[in-house]
Amino acid sequence: MKIAMVAEHANPLPAHKGEPACGDSVQIAALSRQLAKAGHRVTVYARRHAPDLPERSRMGRGVAVEHLAAGPQRRLEEGAAAEHTGTFARELGERIAEDRPDVLHAFGWTSGLAAVSAAQAAGDEGGRPRLVQTFHALNAAEQRAGLPERTDRARIEAAVAGRADHVLVASADQRFELARMGLPRDRVSVVPSGVDTDHFSSEGGTSADTWSPRKNGRLRMASVTDLAADGADVLIATLRRLPDAELTLVAGPAQVELPLNDDARRLELLAKEAGVDDRLSLTGPLDRKELPRLLRSADVYVSGAAYEPCGGAVLEAMACGLPVVARGAGIVNEAVLHGTTGTLLRQARPDALARAVRSLTAEPTMATAYGIAGCDRAASRFTWERVAAETERVYRRACPEAEGELPYAAGDGAH
Structure with a gap:
């Protein structure tokens, strides 16, 4: 089966040292490799965001990445990138007309x-490829979580969902929002993001002294967050309420030079004003090879985000054996089992987060049990192999005429 993945904003190629890939890039790279292992041929189409990127690159057996010229050759924020979507679409149309896929899967x-x-x-020239759409976040769901309304984006999301043959979402609340838009339930599937449980595991080194030596036996909290988001501010306010704790913030997903970054300087000033600057460590982005070691050095993973669309960092923390404290919204509701693998809150407010952390860590046996259960849940529910098998089943539903020609993913009732 020929699969074309469309990820205008992502870069699934291996990242440069010290530059972690964003959540979408990680998902597309892992998913495409798993589908190729199952016998499919995958081409990923992304916008050229750097002049040194090759037009076409082989990412692995059965997987190629093509970079399309659309706009400036540098990374752009979502709004700026959207201005060049028309050009990207024309380039994409020409490519798939030359090499027509069975499935066009957009992220x-x-x-x-x-x-x-x-x-x-492509349909004007012949048979239209089946269109599968993945939404990690819907603005309608974000609004319910208290995030800003983005009218144009919400309108486009509804239109794209209506045109797709099948829609994948990461959580049940997004499926609910699509049903409110009038999309039939049989055209929507919940398929979460995944985690590499070979790389992110509870086994391995635990030292994080390279970034933040633990002092005086303090409780260590860790979080991967966008420094510009409100969640980082919330975590600093939470730290003020936990005098015996320290916090390590890993900047993500974008490349950040901390000394030159306005948000990093703002957070450092906020921490100083709160009197917690000696207990806060900003690492900047980490190479993904280093991230498991840092996570394993912590006692608890805490998220101050109002809404987690992808939840990749939460899954990685669970896979490393950390109990999780976070707001129960988005994929966090799918990943974390309240009272079993962590604590879910109605709101990510400093007082509530601090109480949950104190309650959890006051019972070391319970915290350990949560960590073990989280690790088991990540390995049983969120492996990339399982995510790829569920995605492949959607492709079969979207392409019933090709059912007899499709290979089966491992562990999916193969013939």
Whole structure:
């Protein structure tokens, strides 16, 4: 089966040393490799965001990445990238007309918009490829979590969902929002992101002294967060309420030079004003090879985010054996079992987060049990192999005419 993945904003190629890949890039790289192992041929189409990127690159056996020229050759914020989606769509349409896929799988709303346009153009020349759309976040769901309304994006998301043959979402609340938009339930599947449980595991080194030596036996909290988001501010306010704790913040997902970054300086000033600057460590982005070691050095993973669309960091923490404290929204509701692998809160407020951390860590046996259960849950429910098998089943539903020609993923009732 020929699969075209459309990820205008992502870069699934191996990242440079010290530059972690964003959540979408990690998902697309892992998913495409697993599908190739199952016998499919996958091409990933992304926007060229750097001049040194090759036009076409082989990422592994059965997987190729093509970079399309659309806009400036540098990384852009979502809004700026959307301005070049029309150009990206035209380039994409030309490529899939030359090498027509069976399935066109788009990730995110801008990629979905480009895929709808490209699929329509390809249909004018022959059979239209089946369109599968993945939404990690819907603005309608974000609004319910208290995030800003983005009218244009919400409108485009509804239009793309209506044109897709099948829609994948990461959580049940997003499926609910699509049902409110009028999308039939049989056209929507919940398929979460995954985690590499060979790399992120409870086994291995635990020292994080390279970044933040533990002092005076303090409780160590860890979090991977966007420094510009409100969640980082919330965690600093939480730290003020936990005088015997320290916090390690890993900046993500973008590359950040901490000494030159306005958000990093703002957080450092906020921590100083709160009197917790000696207990806060900002690491900047970490190479993904280093991240498991840091996570294993912590006692608890804490998220101050109002909404976690992908939840990759939460899954990675669980796989490393950390109990989780976070707001129960988005994929966190799918990943964390309240009272079993962590604590879910109605709101990610400093007082509530601090109480939950104190309650959890006051019972070391319970915290250990949560960590063990989280590690087991990550390995049983969120492996990339299982995510790829569930995605492949969606492809079969979208392409019933090709059912007899499709290979089966390992562990999926193979013939």
